[in-house]
Amino acid sequence: MSRIKEFNLPDLGEGLTEGEILGWLVKVGDTIELNQPIVEVETAKAAVEIPAKWAGQVHAIFHSEGTTVEVGTPIIAIDTDPGAGPVESSTTGAPAGDLPTPSAASLAAVEVAPAEGAVEPGLIGGPAPGGRTAVLVGYGPRTTTAKRRPRKGAVPAQATAAVTPAPAPVTPAPVTPAAAPAAPVAPAPAVNGNGRLAGAVLAKPPVRKLAKDLGVDLSTLTGSGPSGSITREDVQRAATPAAEPLTVTASAPAAASFGADREQRIPVKGVRKLTAENMSRSAFTAPHVTEFLTVDVTRAMKALDRLRGRREWRDVRVSPLLLVAKAVLLAVKRHPMVNSTWAGDEIVVKEYVNLGIAAATERGLIVPNVKDAGRLTLRELADALTDLVQTAKAGKTSPADMSGGTLTITNVGVFGVDTGTPILPPGESAILAFGAVREMPWVHKGKVKPRLVTTLGLSFDHRIIDGELGSKFLRDIGDFLADPEAALLAWT
Known part of the structure; x- marks a missing residue:
């Protein structure tokens, strides 16, 4: 059983889908007890303190204060056996206040992270989401992924791999240098900013619909969500045109500015x-x-x-x-x-x-x-x-x-x-x-x-x-x- 356990933002009741992190009550390296309050989260209903599901040592914190996080998203990783020695991770021993990104080695050791790369459930392009269940505050929803029933007559992937013969080695015929045509070079597959193939865009259905309505091409964006997924903020940021610089001639009289620098934008949330x-x-x-x-x-x-x-x-x-x-x-x-x-x-x-x-x-x-x-x-x-x-x-x-x-x-x-x-x-x-x-x-x-x-x-x-x-x-x-x-x- 893995000693590093990721704790997801739980469903805080009445169908709420997201919460804003108001403040962390612990930091990386702190030793925590079972049911100790670790984070204060504000939802559309109230501000609540969420207790720890496990005792141990804080291994990593994934989201900073002021971030709005969707229910089911990992927010903290806890080492349940800190006395067993160091963990192979670039996040071990991070200074207080840092929000490190776990290494591939540490992700492999996390019990709740799915094998597909810890892709957030519900994303198109990621694994199938697990079933949603009623939960208590401090105990996240189930993280197991759904399995598709095999179609009738379909051959299991393992069986296919077993019966497929290995390709025989091919010995090329000798040719003279003058007659040898230039070998075509296969183009490298396109990779987006998240390190994934260009066609593999991770985004939830509402985000995809928003992108379609705003005319934004998701394949051109670099996601800021979990595992590089595209968020609503990414789409809205791409859809907002950059402000053009104002050009004022020297002879023009000074005029009052009514630009964005004199406006305040308050997010509507909570x-x-x-x-x-x-x-x-x-x-x-x-x-x-x-x-x-x-x-x-x-x-x-x-x-x-x-x-x-x-x-x-x-x-x-x-x-x-x-x-x-x-x-x-x-x-x-x-x-x-x-x-x-x-x-x-x-x-x-x-x-x-x-x-x-x-x-x-x-x-x-x-x-x-x-x-x-x-x-x-x-x-x-x-x-x-x-x-x-x-x-x-x-x-x-x-x-x-x-x-x-x-x-x-x-x-x-x-x-x-x-x-x-x-x-x-x-x-x-x-x-x-x-x-x-x-x-x-x-x-x-x-x-x-x-x-x-x-x-x-x-x-x-x-x-x-x-x-x-x-x-x-x-x-x-x-x-x-x-x-x-x-x-x-x-x-x-």
Whole structure:
């Protein structure tokens, strides 16, 4: 059994096909333990730390930080028996931070590398891909290659080789130098930049289609992917024409430059890419309606002050969002149809509420949710919201925490915004925008007085929620925030 084992980027869940390496937690030469975190990877769902599948010593790291790697691609090689002596490889003992390329000798000693040359599964021109299976984080998909069934009547290659007689040596007839024609020289086979025959281009089907659409000849490219395979970036780079130098005459007046040197190009990937796809799909699938309600929340803010003053709540983060979340959960009990999903020929009404809270992070907007929030007490809800926000800001929200949401709150008030018209997360029928709480002139008991006021904005799927239901739901939330103590006594 080989001591050098390559670890492939695993399927991190829900059909994700790629991930970006945010940072390596180990370097070449480090000794690692089983299940020790070795790399932090960002997917379209979240940033996660991947543990080591084997204990041993880091033999090689194949991709640098900031690289986007497809699922199933080797990212690191681990020597599982470093005490057995040196390994025949140019990568042994590489300095920290280097990303060496394993030698042919080391590739031959790697257990998971296919014999065909470690060509990435799924490439046209490479070996047949292995079957895809459900995997855990840290345990890559199966790397065995598929085998083609022999056709009926076909002679196995081994048998053919056995029965083919060796060619008899041919003795050339003697000729005089004057009569001997110049022997034709067979042309050497064309080899591309990857050291392969010109016709053997390694590229996945989507890459080949992209090249065809952009009019790029794959045989002219040098691949930057595994084993010299052509990637999407290679094709896009070849399709982008080089910028022509600008020629400015001496007599021409100086003009402002609007070239590429004054533009910033940000790759759309990770959370931003997933958010764009989800919002586009939701905006053009569910017919949105948005209603607004302005509420005097002076009593609610005083109730929060009294809650903070209680001894058992002194170490708890208490914010207006807590009361808004409680108001939404109680209003759902009165109008359960709001907590539902449109499923084509039926509406799925859910008896549980996975309450999503939109959170702005450095990686983009994410919406983790509190599971079964309707069953939590007010104190439990406060703790859950605090953990959710802190985890999101730390960038540690897991994909599971962002899946299965049924109803969402977006707190735009923290940015000083009064309200908005939020877009529904896919699969949900309602989302509430909670605006800033401001001191404003308000008619209270027949007199104009300064009061604390906020504006709520409710967007809902008009296929499920009509104007009456949406208005009643929003009105109940407003009534709770206007006098939460009275609402708690009357509704619970």
